[in-house]
Amino acid sequence: MASSFVIACVGKPSAGKSSFLNAVTDASAKVGNFPFTTIEPNEGIAYYPILCPCEKLGVSERCKPRHGWCSGGRRYVPVRLLDVAGLVPGASEGKGLGNQFLDDLRHADVLIHVVDASGTTDASGRETRGYDPIDDIQWLRQEVEAWIWGNLDRKWSGVVRRHVAVKATPVETLHAQLAGYGTPREVVQRALDRLPRDLVNEFSRWEAQTELRQFVHAFLDERFPTIVALNKIDMPDSDKNISAIMKRYHSTSKNSVLVDGVRLDNIVLTSALGECFLRKMHKQSFIHYEPGTDDFSTELPSLKPLDEKTRRRLETIRDLVLFRYGSTGVQEAIVRAVDALGYIPVFPVKSLATFGAPQQGPAFRDCVLVKPGTTVREFARKLHNQALDRSYAGAETIGGIQLGEADVIVPGKNNVIKYTTTNE
Ligand SMILES: Nc1nc2c(ncn2[C@@H]2O[C@H](COP(=O)(O)OP(=O)(O)OP(=O)(O)O)[C@@H](O)[C@H]2O)c(=O)[nH]1
Ligand SMILES: [Mg+2]
Incomplete structure (x- = not known):
């Protein structure tokens, strides 16, 4: 079973979303230096690197993931990446491609x-000079907030009336309204927990313009954790803008209060174009380049000779991106995105002797990313295996250790799981 984890690239037109998708997946989304190059969402598979248990257990030779791949104990787990149309200020009121885009989220x-x-495109993606990218961070978040709030505002008085009539709890009422955003109840609860208790106690008196807005603000931080990819770091003006952005969000590193939905640890510096170019040159055998690393090689005998123009372009990427920042940053953005939710890898196996089928053969075929706090029994259900759920008899992990149904799955402790059923 492939992971159903979805990351979406958002941003204004021409920020580099499609380039980012192309840089980390095998997709070939159309890229253009004009706004709204993308209209229909593009999708690709990116890979989240983890330590695979195969190496420690001496079966890396036989480790054959059904999805992604594993090389010397480093396993690349697929995650879905969406690239949607660019967002402009006013999108929540229908400007640009408006709400259709927001619905893709x-x-x-x-x-x-x-x-x-780089500050070379304005809020609608048109070429300019000296634009302040902090503005984009702020208005984009406000648009997503206005979209969610607007959807609730339209029916708010009815929602409150019904809430009182059926004597529901705030979490029940809000969860019913927000279920369309693919939101589990605990996310709504965590958003409520961010508000003062007095405010939650007064729920039946919430006004759409005040308290509800406050809730939506908190909800957004929980529902849509956001990684900020400061892109186009290969351009001359990016440096000073990056310093200003780091300064603005500096205080968010030590505590959990976010500013504009941003946490300093979740800011990554990227050159999507640089990565696309390095990958292309590698594919065409002009250079040897491992994605995510800090350099490439042009010296291997198997490589084709470079013309002067390409050599210069490669040197520029080396100087302005790789040497300065340690990588093109795009892989790092994927890692931070999965890490932001604390998702953990789980390996369901048929046999704890072979870590694969009961006879020898490929090991660790499957790896599923699950949210933190998932229990052994919940995971059995998540495997889409109704038969397993109905005939559940127990579960064990490495060393023959029996697991309880309510045991929370923890990496390195019990995340290699063999289920037994009443049919066995
Ligand atoms: N210098 C530089 N240019 C980049 C980078 N990433 C993207 N670009 C350029 O920015 C322009 C827009 O890139 P796209 O990837 O099409 O942008 P988008 O965000 O998908 O735009 P829309 O689909 O219109 O919303 C293109 O000319 C890209 O080559 C980068 O890291 N560095
Ligand atoms: Mg695009």
Whole structure:
């Protein structure tokens, strides 16, 4: 079973969202230096690197993931990446491609906000000079907030009336309204927990313009954790903008209060174009380049000779991106996106002797990313295996250790699981 984890790239037109998708997946989304190049969402598979248990257990030779791949104990787990149409100020009221775009976000677990850090495109993606990218970070978040709030505002008085009539709890009422955003109840609860208790106690008196807005603000931080990818770091003006952005969000590193939905640890510096170019040159055998690393090689005998123009372009990427920042940053953005939700890998196996089928053969075929706090029994259900759920008899992990149904899955402790059924 492939992971159903979804990351969506958001941002204004021409920020580099499609380039980012192309940089981390095998997709070939159309890229253009004009706004709204993308209209229909593009999708690709990116890979989240983890330590695979195969190496420690001496079966890395036989480790054959059904999805993704594993090399020397480093396993690449597939995650879905969506690239949606660009968002402009006023989108929540229908400007640009408006609400249709926002609706595409319902499927996302986490967002990567691709920001043009060079300041060479304005809020609608048109060429300019000296634009401040902090503005993009702020208005984009406000638009997503206005979209969610607007959907609730339209029916708010009816919602409150019904809430009182059926004597529901605030979490029940809000969860019913927000279920369309693919929101589990605990996310709504966590958003409520961020508000003062007095405010929650007064729920039946909430006004759409005040208390509800406050809730939506908190809800957004929980529902759409956001990684900010400061893109186009290969351009001359990006440096000073990056410093200003880091300064603004500096205080968010130590505590959990977010500013504009941003946490300093979740800011990543990227050059999507640089990564696309390096990958292309590698594919065509002009250079040797491992994605995510800090350099490439042009010296291997198997490589084709470079013309002067390409050599210069590669040197520029090396100087302005790889040497300065340690990588093109795009892989790092994927890692931070999965990490932001604390998702953990779980390996269901048929045999704890072979870590695969009962006879020897491929090991660790499956790896599923699950949210933190998932229990052994919940995971059995998540495997889409109704038969397993109905005939559940027990579960064990490495060393023959029996697991309880309510045991929370923890990496390195019990995340290699063999289920037994009453049919066996
Ligand atoms: N210098 C530089 N240019 C980039 C980078 N990433 C993207 N671009 C350029 O920015 C322009 C827009 O890129 P796209 O990937 O099409 O942007 P988008 O965000 O998908 O735009 P829309 O689909 O219109 O919303 C193109 O000319 C890209 O080549 C980067 O890291 N560095
Ligand atoms: Mg695009």
